[in-house]
Amino acid sequence: MEKSNTRERIMEAALSLFSIKGYDGSATRDIAQMAEVNEITLFRHFGSKENLFREVLSHYAPTSMLSEKLNAQLQGNLREDLTLLAHTYLEAEYKNLDYVRIGIMEIPRNPSLADLIYTIPRRLEEHLAEYLTDLAQQQKIDERNFKLMSRMFYGQLFHHVLMICSFKDNAALLQAQSDEMVDTLVSMFVHTLRYTENEE
Amino acid sequence: MEKSNTRERIMEAALSLFSIKGYDGSATRDIAQMAEVNEITLFRHFGSKENLFREVLSHYAPTSMLSEKLNAQLQGNLREDLTLLAHTYLEAEYKNLDYVRIGIMEIPRNPSLADLIYTIPRRLEEHLAEYLTDLAQQQKIDERNFKLMSRMFYGQLFHHVLMICSFKDNAALLQAQSDEMVDTLVSMFVHTLRYTENEE
DNA sequence: AAACGTTGCAAGCAAGTACTTGCATTTTGT
């Protein structure tokens, strides 16, 4: 095996550099050096810097089968389910911090990136909206604008991830407060939807 | 009067270009051209591109006397006050979209920028936390972690602004939904804090 | 051993970058 991990090393270096210095700020020479590879090898593999950028994005793109996986685990208890959703989302995004930052930086240069970054939240939003609609039909919660509330739910979580991206120094501190934030967020939803916390 | 608005024009052009193409992506030539000024004039005024960048940031930095202004207008009615705070904040940030975008893009290049962008939210967070603490002492609302809740309040609003930055196309649509979002956000706080909506 | 694909090296090109110099021209303040 071992068949040349060169390509992989280049892409990892590119992901890392792009996320720090942005597309324009990252020189192909520096990417190659970071990957411990000759610059020419980079071009032989990817043809152009723009190609490398695109391949990196698509390779590290969030697969987002999340909603399918989640459906199986939801129990019907609003508080527990929302907590599960929140933690699952945060965990997924923590692994993608570099990717998220690249997206945010390069959106103006390539607007279609916006759709890519927000792929996960988007799908999860729809998923949550459907879940809430179900609960409403069972008359367990009040009727509301569930699309909006779902967007707000994941918006709050995304904002938390963004803060961790932005303040790398205090990131540990913010991450430590994640649990309390999730608790509060979930509580707000539970209260607002007037969910009665019974067994069933 | 009229004493040469050249400097001003250059800074406006720089603000605009930086927010679209980022620091590295913006050529001094293009900035000068956009300002309808010779490139040399730019250097005579600012010395270097880096200097120009810094001057633009400090010049368009949010002054943020907001909290002082707001204190006078708060009535003691939680729902109305939160609504006022939210709309005031959103209005202020809408005017600073370029500034916000620059900050987000260039944070990795200059981490101290993070503090700058979040100046407004930070101060408002403290302000809101104090306000809620007051209400709690008057036993009008339940005791909670008000620092955290304040951060979440403005975090939600900031996220909304960020969406408008990112999706320039649907910006109008998102802006139209601002009011409903604020209503829902405020309602969540009112419900969660068990505020009894009486006269006083 | 032969053939092949992968990588490295030295050198360089064309274009773009921030920034400078010297001089002419316009605008402004007094």
Place this chain on the structure above:
DNA sequence: ACAAAATGCAAGTACTTGCTTGCAACGTTT
């Protein structure tokens, strides 16, 4: 009206950028 300050123009410097060419070394497969 005159001096001073602000701006424009042409040309150019020193550097970086993405990217290419030609050739040699290495490892794997057959």
